[in-house]
Amino acid sequence: MPTTLTVNGTAHRVDLPEDVPLLWVLRDALTLTGTKYGCGVAACGACTVHIDGEAVRACQVALGDVWGEVTTIEGLGTPESLSRLQQAWVDHQVAQCGYCQSGQILQAAALLAETPRPSDAEIDAAMSGNLCRCGTYPRIRAAIRSAAGMEG
C-alpha cells in the first residue's frame, strides 16, 4: 500500500514497505540524494533531516512512522538561494569532502531554531552526534557562531 509523505513541501506517494527507513526512501525512491548514508545505526548523523522542524536520524525512522513534514538539505536552500546558515558555511569554507555536511547543517539549523545564541557547550552537545572524518569541526563551530550573529 503506498504511503504518502510530504518532503520539502511536496507530497509524494511511495510504494515501499513501511519498515524501509526514511533515509532510503529519500535517496532511492525520491532521488533526494543530499541526505547521506553513513552508518545506518544512528552513530554518525550523516542522514540528519528535520521532521516538523526537529532534527532526526533518517536511518532510524521507518517510512510508516514519519509523523510530520520532512525537510531535507534540498529544502533548506539552493545554490542560487542559500539559507543564512548555508551562507555562513560557505563564508567559512567549512566542507572538505563534504559528505557529512548536509547532516551537520540540518543539525545546526535545528540547534539555532531552538537556541539562537548557543554557547560552546551547547554547540558541543548538539553537534557531537555528527561525525566528520575530515575534521571540519573548528569551521563548523565558526559557521554556527557567525550564523547566530556571534562573530569572533
Added chain:
Amino acid sequence: MASLGKIARRTFLFGSAAIAGGVALGVWYLKAPAPNPLKPAEGETSLSPFVLIDGSGVTLIAPRAEMGQGVHTTWAALIAEELDLAWEQVRVIHGPPATAYYNAALMAENAPGPAYGKSAFQHAVGKAMGTLGKPLKMQVTGGSTAMKDGFERMRAAGAAAREMLKTAAAQRLGVDVARLRTENGAVIAPDGTVLPYADLAAEAAGIAPREVVLRDPSDWKLLGRALPRLDMVAKTTGTAQYAIDMRPEGLRFAALRMSPRRGAMLSFDATQAQAMPGVEKIVDLGDGVAVIASNTWLAMQAVNAIDADWGPAPYPETSEAIMAEIAAAFDNTPDSTLRDEGDADTLPAGATEVTAEYRVPFLAHATMEPLNATAKISAEGLEIWSGNQLPTFVRRACAEEAGLDETRVTVHTTLMGGGFGRRGELDFSVLATRVAMALPGTPVMTTWSREEDMTQDFYRPAAIGRMRGAVRDGTAVLLDAAVAGPSTARPALKRWMGFAPPGPDQVHVEGLWNQPYAIPNIRARGYIAADLQVPVGFWRSVGNSYNGFIHESFMDEMAHAAGADPLAFRLALARKAWGPAAACLEAVREMSGWPDKPQGTGRGVALCFSFGTPAACVVEVADEDGAIRLTRAWIAADVGVALDPGILDQQLVGGLVYGLSAAMMGEITFADGRAEQQNFPDYDALRMGQMPVVETRILQTQRWISGIGEPGTPPAAPALANALFDLTGERHRTLPLNRSVSFV
C-alpha cells in the same frame, strides 16, 4: 622499459632553466605528454588535455581525486593563473582516465637519499624517475603529490593555452602578438576590443604552442591566497554528487557480503532472501554474494538474511597471534637498512642508553561515504561510476573483469566522500562490475554497508617498533631504530600493476630512517612479516603513520633521559640537519608559548618529516574530573610554496584530527579470523565535543613545493602521547591510548 633511457635523457637535457621573472619552458615541455584523451563534442575545442573551451566558456581538467583535500580548486587555480581566467569563470571537471594524466611526482619519491634538503641534482633525479609514471599509466592521487606534480606542469598548460589563443587573435587581427594581452577569459586587442576565448578557440586549436615564460609569484592573482573552493556551494546544498548519488536511468540497488575471514565462500543458501520484498536477483560472486533489489536497504536486509559458510582466514585467527608473527619478523634478515652512519652498535663512552618498544594496531580508513560503485554492462561496453584515486587502473581491472577491451570501458570518476587511501583500491569497482554483469543492460549500484566497509578494509598495518638510543650532555648521540610489520606497498602495488618493484621497502620505514635530526651514530632497519596475509593498504601518511609515533615518542624518551626540554632537545638536533624542520619547531614554540603552559595542563611536541613536508605539532591536555581533555593544539608545516592558505589550513587540521582519532581510539582487532569492529559505535572518531582549539601556521622556507594532504597526520599521535606523559608521568607505548586513558 627500453624507453627509460630516453626519458631520463630528455629530462636531464631539457630541465627548465630559471630566467629573470619566471621559468622558460620550451616547446618540448608544452607538447601533450601523451595523446589528448578529451573528445570534444560539436561546438567544443580542446587546446590541451587540460583545457576545454565551448560557447559558454572554459572548462579545466583536474584529473586527480577530489576526496576533500581541495585538489580540484588548486589544480584549476594553477591553470587559471596563467590562462587569465576570472575565478568566477572557472569550471573544473575530473575528466576521463588517461596516460596524459599520469602522476609524475609519485615515483619521484623513490629517488635515493634522505629527501629533506634535496639538492638540485637529487630533485632532477626525482623528476627523471617520476616520468616512469607515464609508461606505467600511473594516474594516481596519493602520496601528497598533486601540487608537486602540477605546480609547474599546470601553470605551463595554462600559459600554453593562453599563448595559443593570443596567436589566434594576432592572426585574425593582423597585429603583433606582443601587443595583445589577456584578462578575464579574453584576449584584449590594442584598441581595447575584447575577444572572448570561446570565439578564438577553434582557430587556436591548430596553433603549435610556443615558448612561454611562467609568471613570477609576485604577479600571481589567484595563487597564494585562500580562494573560495569550487566545490563549496555544492557541498553546502546537498547538490554535490558522490558515487553513491549517481542515478542513471533505470538504476537498481545492490548490497553484498564477502568473507569476514577474507578467504573463500564455501557455500550459501539464499532461499529466505529470495522471497524478501524488493529482491530482484541473488548474485553468486564466487567469494561472496550480492542481492540486487529495488532499494539499497531492501538489498541490505536480504543479503544479511543469506546463510553463508565462509572458509578459514589466510592469516592467524587472533590479534595476539598476528602480533606474535610481527614480533617474530625481528628475527629475519632486515628487509632494509636505509641509514647506517657512524657506529650504531657501540654505546659511546659516557653515554646513557635508552630502549623502548612501541606497538600500534591495525586501522580502518572509515571514509564517511561507504564504498560503492555503479556499473552498467551493455552492447556498447561497460560504464562505471566510481569515486576512485586511480582511474586508469580501475579501467583496466574492470575491463578484465568484464572480459572487454579497455577501449570499451568508460570510467566516470566522481567526487569522493573521503578517500584516505581506501579509494586507491580496485575492489569496489571490480565487484560492482561483477554484480552488474548479472543484469545486462541495467545500471546497478553496489553499496557496501558500513559494516562491510569496515570489515573488508585494506587496513593500515599493525607494527612494532624497537628503539635503542643513547644520550650524553643533553643531546642524542646514537639512534638505532627498527620497525617490524607486514609490507603495505608490495601487496598494494601488486594489486595496482600486477607486480611490485624489487628492492627494499622504503614505505615501511618512511618516517623512521629519514627524519631531520643530526645524530652522529644512526641506523634504521625495517623488518617485514612477509607471510602475514592480513589485507593491508595505503592509509593517510602510510608508514609515517606508525613510524611517526614510534620515532617521536622515542625522541621524547631520549630528551627526558638527557634531562633536556623535549622541544629544545629536538630543535638543537634539527637545526644541524635542516633549517625548515627547525623553523617548524620554532613556529609551534612561539605559537604555544612553550615552555610556559597553563596550570594543570600537560604538553607534548612532535616533529615529523613526510612527503617532503616537515610538520611540527604541540598538543595540550588537561585532566577534567578524571578524564583527559585535549584542550589546544598548534601545528606548523613548511610546504615551500603556499598555493592556497585556506586549503592548507583545512588539510593540516584535518590531518591532525585523523591522526588524533586513530591515536585515541582507532583499533581493528581480530578474533576467529574476523575483524571485530563493525561500525562507528566500536570504531569511533573524534567528535565536536572532543575537538581541541587548533592554530595552524604555514611556512615557505624550503626550496621545493611539497604536499599537505598527509603531513598533518604523523605528528598527532606522538604529540598527544608525549603530552599525556607531561601531565601524568605515564609513558604510553601502545596505541590506541584509550586502552589505558579515559578521554572526555
